[in-house]
Amino acid sequence: MQALTRSEQDYLKALYALGPEGGAVATSRLAERLAVSPPSVTHMLAKLAAGRLVAHAPRAGARLTTRGRRQAIEIVRRHRILETFLVRVLGLDWAEVHEDAEVLEHHISDRVLDAVDRLMGHPREDPHGHLIPDRAGRLRPRALAPLGSLARGARATVREIRDRDPGGRRLAHWKRSGLVPGAEVVVRDVREIDDVFELEVSGRRFVTGSEGLDGVMVEPRKEAGRGH
């Protein structure tokens, strides 16, 4: 089959993000994610189905085929390597590299990607804590919980920061608060009634609504001091 166009790659990536476990994704979800009209999605899904990259049962959503998933993971890999490069080598800010990587992932040749990867010593994680698939597309599974789902007294380590906010404003905010991969967090208090979280992040207090934590994924610590 032909090389994929940029749009095709974007659809595959979105399908992967919305249905990573091979679950079906609704046309409208895709349309929303890609900021595109539903008819455009239907049209593109037909094309991708013709290329055996997705399975598209009319009115039952779409799911990636094995080939489609492989392609999607390859794009994710490129994205994460590029983000890591932009931060580690070019010194750009953590919060503002997403859009650049989003563009470059479609236009960088394998040769250049490999050179970048080599230069950095084949990193395993990007600056936001996401795991970088290896060349074969393997991705070590990892069970993380949303920080907002923890109960009072819980302790956890921040592992991934997910954010699709344009301009990375929330990322910048989180960074200022110390909410970055590796940070240790203690949930001091959860007041459901007024939706307030009181955290201790690497020793500093941090108060926020649950909205403001959406996208911060942690690895809970199953330890003794739970009851506090």
Added chain:
Amino acid sequence: MQALTRSEQDYLKALYALGPEGGAVATSRLAERLAVSPPSVTHMLAKLAAGRLVAHAPRAGARLTTRGRRQAIEIVRRHRILETFLVRVLGLDWAEVHEDAEVLEHHISDRVLDAVDRLMGHPREDPHGHLIPDRAGRLRPRALAPLGSLARGARATVREIRDRDPGGRRLAHWKRSGLVPGAEVVVRDVREIDDVFELEVSGRRFVTGSEGLDGVMVEPRKEAGRGH
């Protein structure tokens, strides 16, 4: 005006390359350079003329306006910075960076370009010896001669290697022969009748036809030892 599309940028760059002194460029020359049909060129020139980037007198060729030239130089700047980056930072081969830079020049943001430029300490020349325009688009003028135009006994320093050969095969060949920017060359013999050039490149003998030197630009040395 809107941001330029990739095609528009390519047309401007080609116009700049073919008529750097503001001279008019024929439709057919552009078509040939861009590997596109003449009607496509006419069409695009009309669009660029509407945006005041080129002046297009029907049947009299096209020339860049001041605005068009400024855009073209900006693209050339990006290209050269990227080539330098690919060689100096990523360690790619001199001969194989052209195509990658050709793509990336259209997709890298100002922010990333600036970071790359800064990382390298604002280089003045790219790996092939081309001068890199500064941010304002200024380009120090430089008078170079084709190596193939020198007479027997002439001495010169290689300054620029121009090559549009896909895959950079000639670049690789020249590099193996020592024909790189900075190399000192002496024309040992020119036999016009069978089109043979006998050179001494940094002390090594190198024999070639004039075709094989097309694109090697030198700065002749006006010195005493001319008559040899």
Added chain:
DNA sequence: GCGCGACATTAGTCTTGACGAACGTCACAA
């Protein structure tokens, strides 16, 4: 069982950037 609303799909259009075919235009030669 019928209707209504949510959602998906079909149908037709637009824009960009390319193409080939056909038609001008112009300079030079006979």
Added chain:
DNA sequence: TTGTGACGTTCGTCAAGACTAATGTCGCGC
């Protein structure tokens, strides 16, 4: 003066990828 050929331009078309408007289809409530 009139060809003739080179070159440029006009015109109609295509493909990708988006859109809007219109049309299906399904499931749920009554």
